[in-house]
Amino acid sequence: MTIEIKSLSKTFKTHGKEVFALKDINLKIENKDFVCLLGPSGCGKTTLLRLIGGLEKGDNGKILEDEKLITKPSKERGFVFQQYSLFPWLTVLDNVTFGLDLGNDSKEENIRRARTYLKSVGLESSENLYPHELSGGMKQRVAIIRSLVNKPKTLLMDEPFSALDIQNRHKLQEEIVRIWKKTEKTIIFVTHDVDEAVFLADHIVLMGRNPGHIKEVYDSKLSRPRSRNSEEFLAIQSHILEGLES
Amino acid sequence: MITLNKKILPILLPLIIIIFWYIFTVPIVLVPNYVMPSPIMVVASAYQLIISGKLFTHIISTLIKVLSGLLLASVIAIPLGVLLGWSQNLEDMSKFIVGILRPIPPVAWIPFSILWFGIGLIPGIFIIFMGCFFPILIYTIDGAKRTDKVLIESGKTLGTSNFQTITKIIFPSSIPTIISGLKVGVGIALMCTVTAEMVASNSGLGYLIMNSSQLFDTGAVVVGMLSIGIIGLIFDLIFKKIQNKIFW
Numbered sequence: 001m002t003i004e005i006k007s008l009s010k011t012f013k014t015h016g017k018e019v020f021a022l023k024d025i026n027l028k029i030e031n032k033d034f035v036c037l038l039g040p041s042g043c044g045k046t047t048l049l050r051l052i053g054g055l056e057k058g059d060n061g062k063i064l065e066d067e068k069l070i071t072k073p074s075k076e077r078g079f080v081f082q083q084y085s086l087f088p089w090l091t092v093l094d095n096v097t098f099g100l101d102l103g104n105d106s107k108e109e110n111i112r113r114a115r116t117y118l119k120s121v122g123l124e125s126s127e128n129l130y131p132h133e134l135s136g137g138m139k140q141r142v143a144i145i146r147s148l149v150n151k152p153k154t155l156l157m158d159e160p161f162s163a164l165d166i167q168n169r170h171k172l173q174e175e176i177v178r179i180w181k182k183t184e185k186t187i188i189f190v191t192h193d194v195d196e197a198v199f200l201a202d203h204i205v206l207m208g209r210n211p212g213h214i215k216e217v218y219d220s221k222l223s224r225p226r227s228r229n230s231e232e233f234l235a236i237q238s239h240i241l242e243g244l245e246s
Numbered sequence: 247m248i249t250l251n252k253k254i255l256p257i258l259l260p261l262i263i264i265i266f267w268y269i270f271t272v273p274i275v276l277v278p279n280y281v282m283p284s285p286i287m288v289v290a291s292a293y294q295l296i297i298s299g300k301l302f303t304h305i306i307s308t309l310i311k312v313l314s315g316l317l318l319a320s321v322i323a324i325p326l327g328v329l330l331g332w333s334q335n336l337e338d339m340s341k342f343i344v345g346i347l348r349p350i351p352p353v354a355w356i357p358f359s360i361l362w363f364g365i366g367l368i369p370g371i372f373i374i375f376m377g378c379f380f381p382i383l384i385y386t387i388d389g390a391k392r393t394d395k396v397l398i399e400s401g402k403t404l405g406t407s408n409f410q411t412i413t414k415i416i417f418p419s420s421i422p423t424i425i426s427g428l429k430v431g432v433g434i435a436l437m438c439t440v441t442a443e444m445v446a447s448n449s450g451l452g453y454l455i456m457n458s459s460q461l462f463d464t465g466a467v468v469v470g471m472l473s474i475g476i477i478g479l480i481f482d483l484i485f486k487k488i489q490n491k492i493f494w
Binding site: 053055072073074075077078079081083085087088089098099102103130132143146147150156 | 394396397399400401402403404405406410414415418419421493494
């Protein structure tokens with residue numbers, strides 16, 4: 001799924017004044033790309049992701065998904081939120097089948113499909129637990145699976161691992177790369193963590209603030225699997241850091 | 247040092263009250279018994295009312311009114327509340343009328359309830375309906391409004407329509423607050439029933455109290471009052487059980 005953003009702007013009103021959250025954004029994301037939107041807080045990276053998701057409306061410009069204007073959220077664009085977003089009154093299994101149950105397939109078929117996905121992230125034995133019984137890492141795994149089971153073409157992720165400890169974060173980063181390779185989705189991933197962006201993405205979109213804008217799109221040629229200690233990794237990391245600070 | 251069993255503790259105070267009540271009404275008669283009945287008179291009245299089946303009939307009559315009024319109010323107020331909590335426009339539209347109708351005490355509807363429905367079950371149910379409709383509505387609106395935005399947005403990115411957002415996300419998310427609203431509603435319903443029965447009924451615990459007092463049967467008045475109290479207590483326990491089962 002190709003996503004094209006053309007001269008997009010978004011303003012917010014604070015204390016009666018119009019403030020640009022994003023100004024004149026142009027970006028093209030090709031099918032099956034793994035893209036990270038990277039920048040400090042206030043650079044509008046989350047707003048940009050929400051605009052792509054159809055959760056916000058832009059003031060100027062447009063976002064096209066395969067030449068079609070994005071106007072509202074769709075299950076074609078799965079969204080994983082920074083906050084925990086599982087439905088607390090549903091079990092893990094019912095959370096995962098939530099999107100499927102909105103369609104016309106039989107409940108048995110939906111459960112069967114959900115179980116395959118749960119198994120792929122090692123949560124098959126937790127299907128009857130409720131969200132409050134899960135660890136943070138498990139919650140985000142279920143949230144990812146809940147989106148993926150709908151077979152979206154694009155997966156939008158808003159700092160989904162920022163609340164996790166470092167071991168869990170690294171584990172989930174590896175898992176998301178594995179999922180990306182296997183399912184061939186387009187992934188757009190928001191983060192403020194340079195290390196995370198370099199580890200995950202093939203294209204890193206560096207953003208700056210006041211107003212939110214794109215500074216540079218860095219195409220990483222780093223081979224996979226990636227090692228955080230390799231020289232190339234560290235070189236890219238310092239290049240990106242420089243870019244962010246300039 | 248006497249160690250008090252935790253289970254005895256709640257019974258202790260009522261027991262002391264009954265003992266003093268007995269002392270000042272049987273051995274030492276402070277006031278005539280038709281002004282303050284003795285515990286023995288109350289037990290005798292209770293025995294008579296139970297044996298004759300009258301107490302049971304009155305309790306059932308009151309319960310039927312309370313439950314049907316509550317059910318009717320819930321069936322309308324809960325869906326309406328979820329809808330108003332979901333849409334700011336709808337809420338703004340209804341704000342004025344709800345604001346005006348809500349402060350009217352349910353008993354103020356008694357004249358119209360008699361004019362429209364006469365004497366019997368229906369006017370009672372109507373007054374209970376008017377009494378618990380607004381608390382249930384207000385609680386439901388509040389619960390719906392407090393639905394976590396991220397849950398609604400999650401639903402949308404999973405493909406929910408507006409209708410599905412309301413039924414599958416906002417409604418379940420408001421259930422804890424709705425239960426609190428129902429709990430308040432039951433209390434008001436009991437109050438309304440008894441009041442309504444005192445003026446526009448020929449059965450129920452309110453009628454029992456009013457009728458017995460006209461016959462100077464103060465023992466039966468106390469039996470009626472205690473029955474209402476016990477019903478309220480049982481409802482409260484049921485709601486506590488339900489609330490303990492809800493964990494979100």
